[in-house]
Amino acid sequence: MARILSERDVTILKKSAPECTGLVCAGSGGPYRSILPPLANHYAADLADFWERLERLNDDDLRYLVGLILDGSESLGCVPCGHVEVFLTFVTDRLGRDTALSILQRYESEDGCAR
Template sequence: MSREFSQMDKQIFDKLAPEAGGSTMSKMGHSYPFILRPISHKIAQSAEDFRERLEKLDTTELDYLVELAMEEKEDIRSLEEEDVDSFMELIRNKLSPEREKELKAKLGFA
């Protein structure tokens, strides 16, 4: 599944991975199909690093990622397990417990 990054996607990716220098391409020269997966698997040094990166997101950006995940345009299932937990916890704390439940139900995590 491939999609073109929107301006909002790029803004969020740049905020989460400033060291990428605005590039949304893998070292192999392919465009990333998702925002969070390359952060989880390639860029963040640890689960703690991933969490710290996510905490930079404002509620609008976080809710945008939730919407993408609900539309299956953002892959949450393939993140490192601890990173899924961090993402869900952030949704619960910054958005609402209801929003977290809604996403978990949609993804079959409930």
């Protein structure tokens, strides 16, 4: 589900990617509609960098992001499979295995990466 990023969404994106100065996707020319796809595709240099950027988020930010994923507002569709796996490991470490499994179920129900 496409959405317009809220002030909180923008704050989270800029916390994890301080170099973010605009909210337009360089590839599509359209506005960002989620947080994780631009973080993974435009700002993180690799999987380790993606992890380090996630570490900038506090637990409240992470719970908010998880809530958006679970209610279908935050898309993981454009996030590369390796980044999704890193995100799931990160969520497991910070919020627990059950939370990560809920995200995985949502992701797989939306035709996530073929395993």
